[in-house]
Amino acid sequence: MSEYQTIPFSFEAVSRTHIGLVRQINEDAIASCVDFTEKIWNRADHDIKGSEIVFLIADGMGGTNAGEIASAITLDSVSAFFPQALEQKVDEEEDIIRLLKRSVRLSHDAIIDYADHHPESQGMGTTVVTGIIRQGRVYVVWVGDSRVYRVYQPKGENKSKIEMLTRDHSMVWDLVEQGKLSVEEARVHPHSNIITQSLGEITHQPKPDYRIVKLYRGDRILVCTDGIHGMISEPQLLKVVAGVGTISDAAEKLTQTILQAGAEDNLSFVLLEVKEGEERNINSDKPEHIETKSGGLTAYQHATYRNQSNNLSSEPRSKKELRFLISAFGRY
Numbered sequence: 493m494s495e496y497q498t499i500p501f502s503f504e505a506v507s508r509t510h511i512g513l514v515r516q517i518n519e520d521a522i523a524s525c526v527d528f529t530e531k532i533w534n535r536a537d538h539d540i541k542g543s544e545i546v547f548l549i550a551d552g553m554g555g556t557n558a559g560e561i562a563s564a565i566t567l568d569s570v571s572a573f574f575p576q577a578l579e580q581k582v583d584e585e586e587d588i589i590r591l592l593k594r595s596v597r598l599s600h601d602a603i604i605d606y607a608d609h610h611p612e613s614q615g616m617g618t619t620v621v622t623g624i625i626r627q628g629r630v631y632v633v634w635v636g637d638s639r640v641y642r643v644y645q646p647k648g649e650n651k652s653k654i655e656m657l658t659r660d661h662s663m664v665w666d667l668v669e670q671g672k673l674s675v676e677e678a679r680v681h682p683h684s685n686i687i688t689q690s691l692g693e694i695t696h697q698p699k700p701d702y703r704i705v706k707l708y709r710g711d712r713i714l715v716c717t718d719g720i721h722g723m724i725s726e727p728q729l730l731k732v733v734a735g736v737g738t739i740s741d742a743a744e745k746l747t748q749t750i751l752q753a754g755a756e757d758n759l760s761f762v763l764l765e766v767k768e769g770e771e772r773n774i775n776s777d778k779p780e781h782i783e784t785k786s787g788g789l790t791a792y793q794h795a796t797y798r799n800q801s802n803n804l805s806s807e808p809r810s811k812k813e814l815r816f817l818i819s820a821f822g823r824y
Contacts, residue, residue, distance in 0.1 A: 498627075499628060499769065499770050500768045500769075501543050501627070501628045501707075501766070501768055501769045502541065502542065502543050502766075502767050502768040502769075503541070503542065503543070503545070503625065503764050503765060503766050503767055504539070504540070504541050504739055504764070504765050504767055505524065505539070505540050505541070505542075505545065505547075505739070505762060505763065505764035505765070506538070506539050506540075506739050506740055506743045506762070506763050506764075507522055507523075507524055507534065507535075507536050507537065507538050507540075507547075507760075507761070507762045507763075508536060508537055508743050508746075508747055508759075508760065508761055508763075509522050509536035509537065509758070509759070509760040509761075510747055510750075510751070510755070510758070510759050510760070511758055512719060512750075512751075512755035512756065512757055512758050512759055513751060513754060513755040513756070514754075514755065514756045514757070515757065515758055517560055518560065518758045519551065519552035519553070519554075519559040519560040519562075519563055519618075519758055520549065520550065520551055520552065520563060520717055520719070520758045520759075520760040521548070521549070521550040521552065521560075521563035521564050521566060521567040521618075521760075522535065522536045522548065522549050522550075522567075522760045522761075522762065523535050523536075523547070523548050523567050523570075523571060524538070524540060524545055524546065524547040524548070524762060525545065525546045525547075525571070525574065526540050526541070526542035526544065526545045527542075528544065528578055528579070531576070533571045536760065539740060544624070544625060544626050545624070545625045545764075546570075546574045546578075546622070546623070546624050547622065547623055547624075547625075547715060547762050548566070548567060548570050548571075548620065548621070548622040548623075549620070549621050549622075549638050549715050549716065549717060549760055549761070549762065550562070550563035550566040550567060550599075550618045550619065550620045550621075550638075550691075551563065551618060551619040551620075551636065551637075551638050551717040551718065551719075551758070551760070552564075552616070552617070552618045553616070553617050553618060553619070553690065554613075554615055554616035554617060557612075557613060557614065557615040557616045558610075558612070558613040558616040559616055559617070559618065561606065561613060561616060562603050562613075562616040562617050562618040562691065562692050563618045565599065565602050565603050565606055565618075566599040566602075566603070566618050566620050566691060568602075569595065569598050569599040569602045570595045570596075570598075570599060570620075570622055573591075573594070573595040573598060574591075574595060574624075577591050577594075577595075578591075578624075583626075583627070585629075585631070585704055588624055588626065588631045589631060589633065589702045589704070592622055592623065592624065592631060592632075592633035592700075592702065593633055593700050593702070595622060595633075596620055596622065596633055596635060596691065596698060596700045597697070597698065597700075599618075599620065599691055600691040600692060600697070600698050603616065603617065603618070603691055603692035604692060604694060607692065607694075616692055617690040617691055617692030617693055618636070618690060618691050618692060619634075619635060619636025619637055619638045619687065619690060619691070619717070619718075620634060620635050620636065620638065620691055621633075621634040621638040621639065621640055621658065621715055622634075623640065623715070625707070625713075625764075628706060628707050628769050628770060629704060629705065629706050629707060630657075630703075630704070630705050630707055630713060631702070631703075631704050632657060632658060632702060632703045632704075632705075633700045633701070633702045634658050634661075634700060634701060634702075635661060635689045635690060635691055635698045635699075635700045635701075636660075636661055636662075636687050636689055636690050636691075637660040637661060637662045637665070637687050637718050638658075638715075638716065638717050638718065639656060639657075639658045639660070639714075639715070639716055639718075639721050640656075640657040640658045640703070640713065640714070640715050640716075641654055641655065641656055641657060641713070641714040641716070641721075641729070641733075642654070642655045642657055642705065642707075642711055642712070642713055642714075643655075643711070643712040643713075643714065643730060643733045643734045644708065644710065644711045644712070644772065645710060645734075645772075646772070646776075647772050647773050647774050647776060648774065652730060652734035652735075653730070654726055654729060654730040654733070654734075656675075656726075657703045657705055658701070658703060659701065660687070661687055661688045661689035661690075661701075662678075662684070662686060662687045662688060663683050663686040663687075663688060664678040664681045664683055664684050664686070665678060666688070667681075675726060676725055676726070679721070679722060679725065684722065706770075706776070707766050707769055708766065708769055708770055708771065708772040708776055709766050709767070709768065709769040709770065709771055709772070710765070710766060710772070711765070711766045711769075711772075712733055712734065712739065712742075712763065712764065712765045712766075713762075713763070713764040713765075713766075714729075714733055714761060714762070714763050714764075715761060715762040715763075715764075716759075716760065716761035716762075717757070717758065717759065717760045717761070718757060719750065719755070719756075719757035719758045719759035719760065720746070720750060720759050720760075720761055722756075722757065723750050723753045723754065723755065723756065723757070723759075724749060724750065724753055728749070729746075732745050732746050732749050733746065733763065739763050739764070739765045742763060743761070743763050746761065746763070747759065
């Protein structure tokens with residue numbers, strides 16, 4: 493049984509998606525569910541309130557090879573799996589993570605099955621971040637480079653901070669963790685578009701990572717695709733998310749900031765603020781559970797190349813072209 497103290501907990505959340513200024517199709521998929529009884533899923537551009545939520549963002553890749561189908565399949569698979577799976581009164585941390593990972597793997601299998609029956613879609617894939625907020629904690633599972641951030645104000649300090657809760661499955665993020673690149677250098681790196689895990693990759697089963705973090709009153713959680721975090725720096729992201737009044741205002745400001753920056757990709761996000769919950773204290777920011785690099789690659793035996801905006805003139809629908817770069821990265 494759960495050992496967590498029962499403390500009133502509630503949040504407000506908004507979800508938004510936009511095609512951006514360059515792409516001709518939106519290959520992102522985004523959804524959330526707060527009504528586990530009616531099993532009603534809200535798609536993008538919704539304002540919601542609750543005490544529990546299942547959320548998902550998928551960033552499709554493949555362009556003419558149906559990246560939008562891959563992300564839609566992921567959304568459909570997860571929404572079919574949850575919240576029915578939670579009807580069993582799942583409270584233990586390992587059980588929640590197990591369910592989230594299972595939903596990701598089911599999505600992967602569904603994408604491959606679709607591609608098997610639709611040869612024109614061979615090569616499609618998607619990133620995914622899916623998670624559950626329950627009993628004042630956020631449980632996150634991910635594959636690829638879509639991210640989850642927490643924006644919070646430490647106890648006794650007058651400035652907010654931003655913390656990246658996920659770790660990208662990407663070539664440049666491995667270099668960040670090796671101390672060879674800063675976060676900002678990775679963001680603008682010419683190979684920032686190379687990811688090392690995705691759903692739908694036929695020859696490699698995804699190995700999702702997870703994170704469990706306790707939430708406190710006033711915390712803001714941002715779940716987003718690389719159309720957000722790839723366009724502006726973390727300090728800019730912090731300024732927008734923490735520096736604007738309501739989360740609806742912050743969501744509008746974030747969208748406009750990305751558009752003003754050029755919006756070279758589709759942009760999608762869920763922004764959530766904890767309205768009721770435990771008060772943060774000086775011990776609140778100690779690290780909790782994290783499983784990193786469970787699926788990361790050390791030698792880049794396989795990777796996914798995501799087409800960048802400067803290549804769009806020849807392939808206007810292409811968001812992230814899949815290329816398998818066998819041993820191409822040994823020199824980097």
